[in-house]
Each structure stands twice: as C-alpha cells, then as structure tokens.
Amino acid sequence: xxxxxxxxxxxxxxxxxxxxxxxxxxxxxxxxxxxxxxxxxxxxxxxxxxxxxxxxxxxxxxxxxxxxxxxxxxxxxxxxxxxxxxxxxxxxxxxxxxxxxxxxxxxxxxxxxxxxxxxxxxxxxxxxxxxxxxxxxxxxxxxxxxxxxxxxxxxxxxxxxxxxxxxxxxxxxxxxxxxxxxxxxxxxxxxxxxx
Numbered sequence: 001x002x003x004x005x006x007x008x009x010x011x012x013x014x015x016x017x018x019x020x021x022x023x024x025x026x027x028x029x030x031x032x033x034x035x036x037x038x039x040x041x042x043x044x045x046x047x048x049x050x051x052x053x054x055x056x057x058x059x060x061x062x063x064x065x066x067x068x069x070x071x072x073x074x075x076x077x078x079x080x081x082x083x084x085x086x087x088x089x090x091x092x093x094x095x096x097x098x099x100x101x102x103x104x105x106x107x108x109x110x111x112x113x114x115x116x117x118x119x120x121x122x123x124x125x126x127x128x129x130x131x132x133x134x135x136x137x138x139x140x141x142x143x144x145x146x147x148x149x150x151x152x153x154x155x156x157x158x159x160x161x162x163x164x165x166x167x168x169x170x171x172x173x174x175x176x177x178x179x180x181x182x183x184x185x186x187x188x189x190x191x192x193x194x195x
Contacts, residue, residue: 032158032193040155040194043117046146047081047110048072049102050090052123060127064142064183068120071187077194081114089113104152111149118146118155126161127179137164137176140183144190158193162186 034040048069053061072078093106102110102119110119126141141161148155162185164177177185 030158030160030189030193032190033154033156034194035153035155038155040146043078043146043148043155045079045081045116046072047086047114047116047119048083049086049119049121051121051142054123054125055127057127061124063179064124064127064140064187067180067183068144068187068191071184071191075191077191081116085114102147107147107149107152116149118148120144120146127183129179130163130165132165132170135170135176137166138179138182139163139165140179140186142186142190146194156194158190160186160189162189 048065051061051065055061069080069083072080089110093109094102102121107119110116122142122144124140124142126139128139129136130139139161141159143157143159145154145157147153162182164182166174166176168174169176
C-alpha cells in the first residue's frame with residue numbers, strides 16, 4: 001500500500017515537471033506602450049515604412065512588412081497608403097536608405113502627400129531558424145512604432161518575440177511551424193496591443 005502511494009507520488013511529480021516544461025515552452029515575451037491620453041481612433045489611414053533589418057537574413061524586414069500590411073488590411077485596422085506611392089515618395093524625399101528614419105517635417109510632408117494620419121516604422125531584431133538537436137524552429141522578433149504625422153510623437157510602440165517551438169511537436173517528432181506562420185502570430189500579437 002505504501003509502495004503504491006510512493007509510486008503514485010512519483011508519477012504525479014513527473015507529470016507536473018512535464019506540464020511545467022510544456023507551459024514554459026510557450027512563454028510570451030512582449031511589451032507595449034500607448035501614449036497617455038491618446039485615443040487612437042482618429043487614425044484612419046497609415047503608411048507602413050520599410051523596417052530596419054538587424055538580422056542576417058537580408059529579406060527578413062521586407063517579409064515581415066508584407067505580412068504586417070496584409071494583416072492590417074485583413075483585420076480592418078486601418079487603410080494603407082499604397083506601397084508604390086510610398087516608395088516613390090521615399091525615393092524622392094529621403095536621402096538615407098532607411099525609410100524608417102523621418103524627421104517631423106518630412107513626416108508632415110508624407111502625411112500631406114499620401115493623406116495619412118500616422119506611419120508605422122520599426123526594426124526586425126531576430127529572424128532565424130534555431131536547431132535543438134534534430135528539432136528546428138523559427139524565432140522572429142520585432143519592435144514596431146506608430147508615429148503621429150502632425151506632432152511627430154510616438155503614439156504606440158510594441159516589441160515581441162515569437163517562437164515556433166512547441167514541446168509537444170519536439171517530443172513526438174512533428175515539424176515546427178514555418179517562418180510565415182511564426183511571423184503572422186507575432187504580427188497579430190503586436191497589432192492586438194493597439195486596442
């Protein structure tokens with residue numbers, strides 16, 4: 001009888017360790033900010049500027065920008081300035097290669113020229129495949145900010161890291177999510193902090 005209780009106790013302890021391991025594999029890393037006293041409801045049309053790319057993947061910033069733009073349109077968050085018009089403006093007005101570096105005056109010209117209330121800029125800080133033994137998964141991290149055209153102030157900013165790691169998939173030999181799935185989940189988490 002005593003032996004069965006000890007065995008059941010060990011089983012329960014093992015189950016709790018596994019449960020903690022599964023839950024810790026899903027940890028969320030995120031921070032967000034909305035300017036005090038600002039109701040973002042006035043923002044109807046925005047421009048999504050090219051992002052800074054702090055990764056080894058030279059196309060990471062453009063991939064994340066595309067997924068962000070699609071998500072904004074699909075969820076009906078804002079109207080978007082057309083990418084070609086935005087690029088033409090940046091080619092004519094911005095001397096640097098980083099389109100996310102606008103001063104207040106240039107931001108106001110952007111607002112007037114493309115009829116936008118704000119723009120989103122940011123940086124992609126991580127975009128890579130991580131290997132853990134035979135199991136590989138994607139990690140994507142980004143910081144995005146929304147800047148008010150008229151004041152040049154940051155009215156929203158959010159940073160997050162998303163991982164495709166899933167303990168269940170690793171234990172049972174399933175493939176992890178691809179880069180687009182991880183990026184889409186990251187973008188959704190960031191956009192959800194606006195509301």
